[in-house]
Amino acid sequence: MSSDKALFPYSILKSPILTAKGVSKSYDGRQILNDVKFTIHDVVRPGQREGQLLSILGPSGAGKTTLLRILCGLEKPDSGSVLVGTDQQPVVAGRVGVVAQHSPLLEHRRALGNMLFAASGNPELQDSADEEEQAMQLLKSFGIEDQADKFPAKLSGGQRQRLAIAQQIIAGNDVIFLDEPFKGLDLVAKRKVGDMIIETSNRTEKTTIIVVTHDIYEAVRISDMIWLMGLQDPSTGDPAHVASIVAQINLMDIISWRDDRHRLPAYLDMIEHIADRFPALAGLGFKDPE
Ligand SMILES: Nc1ncnc2c1ncn2[C@@H]1O[C@H](COP(=O)(O)OP(=O)(O)OP(=O)(O)O)[C@@H](O)[C@H]1O
Ligand SMILES: [Mg+2]
Known part of the structure; x- marks a missing residue:
């Protein structure tokens, strides 16, 4: 990948706050996740108080919820590890916040x-x-x-x-995961939820929101950074039913931190860019954009 300086002309990358290291997981002998690895840094934009908002974008059934549960410490990976906080300690359940798709509330x-x-x-x-x-x-x-x-x-x-x-x-909780917050909503409701997520991420500089979704439009509209989850055979890289992170797209200083970002030409260009490559989300020869 290119240097941080080239990637972030106006933003400053600080210490890692969430790291996935070679996370793999199988259920009943079937591998779901293979060698998922990425690092989320605390990002500071000089003169502004903004948290960060990241999305993990992947096709339905790819293993997004499985990954989210591992990143939150609710599930153990078969191999690999997840480190959180500026002190980069192994994640334990409760260290980060989670809003599941049907969040359990205390009904009484x-x-x-x-x-x-x-x-x-x-x-x-x-x-x-x-x-x-x-x-x-x-x-x-x-x-x-x-x-x-x-x-x-x-x-x-x-x-x-x-x-x-x-x-x-x-x-x-400074780090909050949201699982499919847009699922089943119409366009207007998606906008409202997306705006609310942006506002939440901007509450404090420390806040980090990580959205797991298959919705390209909202992911690009709200995120500073997107990780694309694709399906690949772990040994050959060929299409398969095993997911890993296949690309990282940085939207900072291009789309994010601007009002009405969905009206920017860069927004539509980015949707096109991902949609053109979307077959690759299913494993068809996606290459890291770097
Ligand atoms: N506890 C479990 N035991 C066995 N198999 C599981 C378990 N949890 C998930 N799976 C399987 O792992 C695969 C990935 O599921 P997961 O829910 O993580 O995908 P997803 O990307 O979140 O899907 P969706 O888009 O429907 O939310 C599926 O084939 C699912 O059946
Ligand atoms: Mg899911």
């Missing part, structure tokens, strides 16, 4: 109660008054403060998802 607690439960695990929140104030502020910034007294069963799918993300933030 109201929305505010769900927030307070998540807040109780955050050592930075001093007392219950602190927790409640933060919880209400977050519900407000996610546009669901008027739902605070409702039980999860009374919330819409989008409201549940926002509540699940707000919970991860109040729990104090």
Whole structure:
């Protein structure tokens, strides 16, 4: 790959915050992931407070959820390792936040109660008054403060998802994974969810959101960096049913950090670029763009 300087003309790469090292996984003798490796760096754009937003983009059934569960420490790889934080310690469950596709909420607690439960695990929140104030502020910034007294069963799918993300933030997680946040949504709803994810990633400089998705349009619209997951035979590189990361696309300083990025010519060019190469996501001779 080219040097960091060439890749990031305006942004500064700092220390790694998430590293996957040769992650492989089989289920029942069938290999799903082979040698998945990548490093996510803390990125700073001088003069701005922005977290980062990354996507892992891959075809349905490729093994995205399997990878996400391993990256979060919810599942053990057969080989390889995952390191998190600036201290690059092996991941353990609970170290990073996860919003699964159908996020489990505490159905017997109201929305505010769900927030307070998540807040109780955050050592930075001093007392219950602190927790409640933060919880209400977050519900407000996610546009669901008027739902605070409702039980999860009374919330819409989008409201549940926002509540699940707000919970991860109040729990104090800097790194949050979202599994398929756009699945089953129409275009307008996707836009809203995408904008909310961008806003969430911009809350603090430390925040890192990693979205796992098969939606090229939203991945390109919201991400700073995309990792493409493709299917390849581990020994020959030929098409197969074993997934690994086949390319990394940097959108920083091209599309991301700009308003209305989906109206930029560069946005459509990038969609075309990936779509042209999309057969390669299924393993047809995709080469690393470097
Ligand atoms: N616990 C498990 N036991 C056995 N096989 C599993 C298990 N979890 C996943 N698989 C298999 O691994 C493969 C990848 O599944 P995974 O859910 O990770 O894919 P995905 O890319 O997230 O799919 P989708 O696009 O449908 O969300 C599938 O063939 C699935 O059947
Ligand atoms: Mg999945």
